[in-house]
Amino acid sequence: MPEKLALFGGSFNPIHHGHLLIARSIFEQLQLDRIIFLPSAQPPHKPQGTLAPPDDRAAMVRLSIEGERGFEISDYDLRQGPCYTIDTVAHFREALGMDIILYWVIGSDSLVELTTWYRVRALVDSCRIITAARPGWEQIDWTLLRSRLSEDQIAVLQSGVLETPLIDISATDIRRRVREGRSIRYLVPDRVRNYIESAGLYRTGPG
Numbered sequence: 001m002p003e004k005l006a007l008f009g010g011s012f013n014p015i016h017h018g019h020l021l022i023a024r025s026i027f028e029q030l031q032l033d034r035i036i037f038l039p040s041a042q043p044p045h046k047p048q049g050t051l052a053p054p055d056d057r058a059a060m061v062r063l064s065i066e067g068e069r070g071f072e073i074s075d076y077d078l079r080q081g082p083c084y085t086i087d088t089v090a091h092f093r094e095a096l097g098m099d100i101i102l103y104w105v106i107g108s109d110s111l112v113e114l115t116t117w118y119r120v121r122a123l124v125d126s127c128r129i130i131t132a133a134r135p136g137w138e139q140i141d142w143t144l145l146r147s148r149l150s151e152d153q154i155a156v157l158q159s160g161v162l163e164t165p166l167i168d169i170s171a172t173d174i175r176r177r178v179r180e181g182r183s184i185r186y187l188v189p190d191r192v193r194n195y196i197e198s199a200g201l202y203r204t205g206p207g
């Protein structure tokens with residue numbers, strides 16, 4: 001049996017229960033062997049000003065998944081320069097050999113932006129993109145995607161949209177709450193909350 005592996009990239013600024021719950025749901029539905037979280041040093045689609053240092057974001061991912069069966073972290077996207085998903089997928093294919101089924105996990109807000117991703121057509125052919133529904137983006141508008149991708153590619157993307165729990169948590173809201181001195185308990189694992197507090201993350205800044 002080929003290994004089933006999902007890669008879950010993001011800024012994780014910070015990681016929250018939305019990420020973790022969809023990861024667990026996808027892990028179970030696809031009967032994965034592993035899901036690898038890939039915090040990105042410089043996510044191509046995020047404003048740099050709002051990002052906590054990459055090492056802090058990675059540390060919070062590590063604290064969140066510690067001891068969770070099948071959950072791992074890779075520092076591959078912590079390298080300098082923009083990290084394009086297609087390059088990261090190629091790296092894992094090369095490192096792990098061809099006998100794997102490789103998935104890439106995104107939320108439905110990212111799916112509608114996929115047309116802006118670097119070499120999107122090649123990317124869609126290089127791995128199975130799995131989409132988790134996200135509140136506000138439950139209804140996916142395929143018009144833009146249809147303008148860039150073939151009908152076969154659209155069909156593959158559509159079959160990768162899974163029914164995952166709808167969790168209305170965003171990192172933007174968490175950062176805002178910290179800045180405003182409000183509680184983030186229940187939104188992030190306790191260990192992440194403690195880390196944010198002791199490292200003094202997100203107290204100031206543009207959001």
Ligand code: ATP
Binds near residue numbers: 106133
């Ligand atoms: P920000 O609010 O800073 O933009 P975020 O909460 O969207 O951050 P990211 O680290 O950018 O978090 O997300 C990584 C991936 O996880 C993206 O593909 C995003 O769509 C997805 N994602 C994040 N939060 C959720 C959620 N609550 N439900 C479903 N998918 C999510």
